[in-house]
Amino acid sequence: MHTRPIPDSAALVDRLVELWPSDRWPALVLDRPLGVGADGGHGFVRYRCTAHVPGRRVEFAFDPTIGMVGTHVLEAVPGGLRHTLTGRPRGLMRLAWPLAVRWLHDALIEDLLDNAARAAGRPPARPARWSAWVRLLRTAAARRGDRRPA
Template structure:
């Protein structure tokens, strides 16, 4: 199944402020991922091409890293053929867009896993991450609500938190 999944958020802050946060991805002081709610991203060599890791059961490796611009991860799991990417885009001097894109083809049981569980958990994971970024950069505090299916899935799989 062909999957294109895009999340975007525009925040009224200059791109250099985002870049400071972006460079903490997959570190002990990750300012992107909501590690209080979700598994952290772990990479064996940090933010560099070839680094392997993932978050929770999702495995991938870094195929491209453009500091202060984007990082692209290639999935490293059976049935998940494609990539996901975080990207920063300056829209104006004090206006930046953060986005996360998945572009992949699933096969076999991966299609069922994506449709029933991973998609729902992923969407919430990214919105929680964007809330964390926005809360760090602005005075207005964001907190996305989890839908009923995500709450049920979380109870069923009991993810490990760090």
């Protein structure tokens, strides 16, 4: 779970695609405007919007073919934004999640929350920094030709 104190964050939930850190990560692309039934994802991560309460909450269910069964949610909570991932890795993802994907996911979400804070006019005092492991994973991906992994 990732939580960031951002006053008046309700308006930010519906700006998810706009706030996505596409300058550093694969773009979040949906086949229609944010809402129930929108299909999309970023990089190899695919999902479908399964719940949307405008200004409050958006939930996506992972496409099980990526090796993760579960959901991730972005929601406005009192005084901030919260992202929660609830899922079970399957197949090769049981190895990929703890070794790489989890760390990349966490870095991406922190970059997203930094963008949300900036959009709310409250830039983070200390922007998120990628760990040495995330930098190494991204360097390895770049050498393989994946400019922005996950």
